[in-house]
Amino acid sequence: DQQVKQNSPSLSVQEGRISILNCDYTNSMFDYFLWYKKYPAEGPTFLISISSIKDKNEDGRFTVFLNKSAKHLSLHIVPSQPGDSAVYFCAASAKTSYDKVIFGPGTSLSVIP
Amino acid sequence: NAGVMQNPRHLVRRRGQEARLRCSPMKGHSHVYWYRQLPEEGLKFMVYLQKENIIDESGMPKERFSAEFPKEGPSILRIQQVVRGDSAAYFCASSPGTGPSGEQYFGPGTRLTVT
Numbered sequence: 001d002q003q004v005k006q007n008s009p010s011l012s013v014q015e016g017r018i019s020i021l022n023c024d025y026t027n028s029m030f031d032y033f034l035w036y037k038k039y040p041a042e043g044p045t046f047l048i049s050i051s052s053i054k055d056k057n058e059d060g061r062f063t064v065f066l067n068k069s070a071k072h073l074s075l076h077i078v079p080s081q082p083g084d085s086a087v088y089f090c091a092a093s094a095k096t097s098y099d100k101v102i103f104g105p106g107t108s109l110s111v112i113p
Numbered sequence: 114n115a116g117v118m119q120n121p122r123h124l125v126r127r128r129g130q131e132a133r134l135r136c137s138p139m140k141g142h143s144h145v146y147w148y149r150q151l152p153e154e155g156l157k158f159m160v161y162l163q164k165e166n167i168i169d170e171s172g173m174p175k176e177r178f179s180a181e182f183p184k185e186g187p188s189i190l191r192i193q194q195v196v197r198g199d200s201a202a203y204f205c206a207s208s209p210g211t212g213p214s215g216e217q218y219f220g221p222g223t224r225l226t227v228t
Contacts, residue, residue: 004155006155034216036219041221041222042221042222043117043119043204043206043219043220043221043222044156044204044219045219046216046217046218049216089155089156100158100161100169100171100172101146101158101217102158103148103155103156103157103158104155105153105154105155106155
């Protein structure tokens, strides 16, 4: 049973446009959500996070939106740049066990120059 | 994530052999996590350790897999009698603490191939 789902395995976006990566979760105990970015042959790198007490968190070109009632979050990248091409993992954890971060399967983003 | 070191980067083992994967956390980090990524899948939590203690091993297969984080030296993930299904990328992460402020910093991974 996949508790964190990323239903789009891949996404292509033109440089300068907005990239929107979606993530759904099933466990209502999750209260902290993270996005990681991964380049080939490297480990994932933390990008941005959001607590369940918020519905939006912004950091430069990256904004994460959380809709708790829909158990849905999204990562917006604007404007998209070729260097953003990577695999993006959505992840979640619950205050009962913050050590156990549950990752989604990832979405591969390609930003076309 | 440059601070978390993993070695070897690539490891080839024949079925039945042992695999030992090493992870040195970032300086000042006392929490270590191991994840496994199978092809076409996300990262699966395996185990969380602090120095000399296994805190949560709920993601570890019951047999053949073990992990340690000794007082001195790197954390070791050990797989005995490897099988083809163990072929995967194994990532180690570290953090200075746990809780929502303790985002995990990942190493580059060890790609294990079982032939």
